[in-house]
Amino acid sequence: MSSSALPGFRDFYPDELARRAHIFRAWRAVARRYAFVEYDGPPLEPLDLYTKKSGDEIVGQLYNFVDKGAREVALRPEMTPTFARMVGARASALRKPVRWFSIPQLFRYERAQRGRLREHYQLNVDIVGEASEVADAELLAVALDVMRELGLTAQDVRARVSDRRLLNGILLTLGVSDAQVPAVYGVVDKCARQPRELSAEKLAKAGIAPELVERILAIASGITFEAVRAEFGEAPAAAEHVARFARYLAHLDALGVGEWVVLDLSIVRGLAYYTGIVFELFDAKGELRAICGGGRYDTLLHSLGGVDLPALGFGMGDVVLGELLNDRGLFPPAGDDAIDFQLVAGNGAGQHSYAEALGLVTTLRRAGFSVAHGLNAERYLGQATRNQVDAAKKAGVSAAIYYREDGTAEAISLLGKMNGALTHTMDAAAALAGEAGVMMGLRDWLQQQRDTARH
């Protein structure tokens, strides 16, 4: 091989692009259904857009370089800083709440592995200017409706939700001191990925009393919201957060996604980033990395030097999602963008010149059909019809079209099994003239062939 894509980068051959397009279609359809509008920004940004708040250590993860104008630049690793800048620049003019989505290609300089490349596409959905938990519910409903749109069910995907404030309230009620909270977060975040003994050891080291260690680990490794409400619903430090979370769950039910959602207080996600309700989407079998993650980041816009507005959002990448759809066989077979017709010579094709036959092709294309032909006049006139038909079928063509010597043009379905109503005959002169009625009849016939082939 003379060359291949850079490590962690993908070539999208037509089959793969079709799968990507399938995902993008679902993303756009659902985002628009929820009344979000699409935006985009530059894929290349000043390096300091990312180092300003994250520090210089993030540079190790960035695809950065110096451009010919001696500017330090980086391919965008995430969309939020760009989004924050764009919203900040017009904050006072934008109608609130802002409901925007984008499908950026993002880059990271890291070792590639399954579900994790140096480049991916990510649906970003953000809301700015609404502090109510109704917005949190709306946001998660978008993510879950994308799953549904792609054919996944509550049996395939789980939304694990948490709330930093709720966890904080619980910990304070249990007697954890403010100073101990960060250490506890660190343990809780890793709870599922490290041995229980190690977690217990770390909590002990943070000064947590032995009996409390067990309580914390039990809460972190799975507790229902009902249990939380029963135990902490009246506690002064937690009551407000329990009540808010209850309203959140009720809104999720009302939006029709309640059955996907489970409480999981071990979801911490990016200690510095989120301020309220957070969530992650996982495949229910737990085989893959997170499909999607997001939550509320009320202070981020302000800390990035922008306006002081509450905000929330999520990112959903195409890589893990694509693997899940592939595992579940949920990518549609090729066919939605099948070619409508291919010109095929029949008996006595020589009666017409190739140019005449191409006239029919041109007319059909102008009427909106997709039409292929062999691009070789000698082969059109000389190759066995059987071979031409076979080639058309293999190319995914729905119907062969013959330009016959008897003054007719005939379409013959290449879909499904042989049965009646396989052919559609038209007056060649009328077809060549592109008469509306003839074209409409042809379109109806083709649609009918596809409908019957599907069942």
Add this chain to the structure above:
RNA sequence: GUGGCUGUAGCUCAGUCGGUUAGAGCAUCGGAUUGUGGUUCCGAGGGUCGCGGGUUCGAUUCCCGUCAGCCACCCCA
């Protein structure tokens, strides 16, 4: 960045205890004497056996390095 496993045709894989021109299936291309069904038959193209070095009369095979991929860490998306 750390560790483990794996690199043979476009894809999935055989094979070579170190020995002449490295194989199969699928896919691709051409044909089966000009109107038909994902079938069948015939034929063709396609591999510097990841790359570099070492040992050897001889390396795709053994050894070392390197690159890439996968997996687990780290970290996040």
